[in-house]
Amino acid sequence: MKITFPHMGHIEFLLKDLFTRLDVDFIIPPPNSTETIKLGVRHAPELACYPLKVTLGNFIEGLEKGADTLIMAGGVGPCRFGYYAETQRRILKQLGYSFEMIRVEPPAAHPIQFIKSFKRVAPKKKIREIWKAIKVSFSKAQVMDFIEKKVLAIRPFEVNKGETTKTKKKAIKLLDQAFLESEIEKAKEEALNLLDSIPQDKEKPFLKIGLVGEFYLLLEPFVNFDLEELLGNMDIYLERGVYLTDWIGPSSKNPVMGVSNEEIAQAAFPYLSHFVGGEGRQTVGHTIIFAYQGFDGVIHLMPFTCMPELIAKSILPKISQDLDFPILTLVFDEQTGKAGLITRIEAFVELLISRRRKGLSPKRLIKIAYRGDSLELTGWKRR
């Protein structure tokens, strides 16, 4: 059995580690490229969302390299993501590939199926061993998230351009070598210290932008044209609304991000009072939280025709108007070009700079208390 999986941010890092622990033979599909996207777009339905097309491209490239088993996440809806695996299985079968598709259902909704799917991945291992391996790999991926978060906070202040990106690579290498739990703990400390040792100029003028939106676009640098590095090099401090381990993890506290799902839901309530699947409510809620935390603006990323994000996109202009808070929505699909994207971002950044100069800040319509790391929302008016 040779297993392959789609790319999404550093999920490759997590799965590589997990499969090594489980003694499973795996193939990493070639990194995302224009060829991947071309393949995916050719065979996927026209109106399917962009992540389906790109991950389909990954699968085709993985199968061409000799894989015979595919692993993909499932879901319980109402976001389309839950049906990706089945749709892709049918498309690939129609193309004549022979393979087995292992669908990993979310552990909260289908605990037995979740374990069963990993039992299929590693039939020789005991369930206890599998569970342990998942836990350790998960904690390693969480360290990776902390590194990414730190990088976003350091890059705008770096003295020597490009040093943060270089140091990040070193930090990842450090973490990559760690295998035992104690080693991971040590690697975490070393990696974060390494990042802290980057010379920084804290006096530099900088802007603060929050990134919200659909998880695949936020996590996968190839499809968002490495937006984080692009903005970081423009001296912009970034905070992201989605981290891999927060998203796949069982806790609703979001330990990496630091803002819990409940707080987000509460913040979104006046504008979106019900969950709508995917990251729809998170996008709305987090935008409001960013506004209250004194950010200069928010950039919202979404794939073309994404249903939950489209609901958020319909609501964001109203929030922008009410709170006097700049929000830029960027819609991505296979037609998106980098040049057009950069022009739009530059214009947006210019707007934020001119607002800074005029001393404009978002309105605080409703009372909010912000204490240290935790955010408490009080006195929300029900509309």
Place this chain on the structure above:
Amino acid sequence: MTTVGIPRGLLYYKYYPLWSTFLENLGIQVVTSPSTNKKIFLRGLNTAESEVCLPVKVFYGHVLELKDQVDFLFIPRIVSVEGKAYTCPKFLGLPDMIKAVENTLPPILNPTFNAKKGIREYYLTFYNLGRKFTQNSIKIAQAFLKARKAQSTFNRNLLKGELLSDILEGGKAPNQDNWSGLRVGLAGHPYNIFDSYVSLNLIKKLKEKEVKIVTGESVPHRRIEKETKHLPKKLFWTYEKEVVGSILYWLKEKVVDGIVYLLSFACGPDSLIQVLIEDESKKFGMPLMPLTIDEHSGEAGLVTRLEAFLDMLARRKRRK
């Protein structure tokens, strides 16, 4: 008298008898927007986000058409209509989307229907809605029962094979019991199929061609469950499950000669179940024509495709 407006779009085509009977029995005058016309259509297109699916854009148009005529707008949030499935995310966020777009709207009644919470919660949703207009609990209970009855009569008539548009708009269905001509299964969402402006008069065109139309509404719920139970992955959208289930039923029972599958542009769930439907009908050797409609669709192109498809079906039938 208090007036409540029900926009003629989206789930109006599924639950209008239920909603209108309930409200009318509370002594409320129910106002429904007129059938979609060019004005409504264009207003919707100009107001909604450009990538939103076509039926939601049309719904915006109906809301704008109604907003100055009524005291309240009735836009429920329908989260789930059966235990293990949701509706489309758009229905979950619909009231919020509408609120965000217009500042001059009358107050919106948006009861949340969530079947996952059980029958008690279902009644309480109606009860809380009714309490906004009357303090009389018995009156609310009676209105609720009458509404349920109206809805089940409506559903029964649909099962008999009457067309939804004929029931809601009061047309007369021709007697087609011993039909020997072509039978075409018309699959898709009722708010696309039965909105004659959106579907470019598809039903009328099929009737003119002397074709018996069979829609998903006439397939019993039991059969839909049975056919979709064995899918490798269960569908978690109820309305899409109905579309898939009725197509699988037609494929197995061979009650139709061909299937026209109407999709609207940018419909999320449809884009995925399209793969499933095309795959399954290929296995059964059933002719299937997916028709995607959007705001730029022209009637002439539709007619050409439809005629070619029907000719092909007639040829197939003769050969048999």
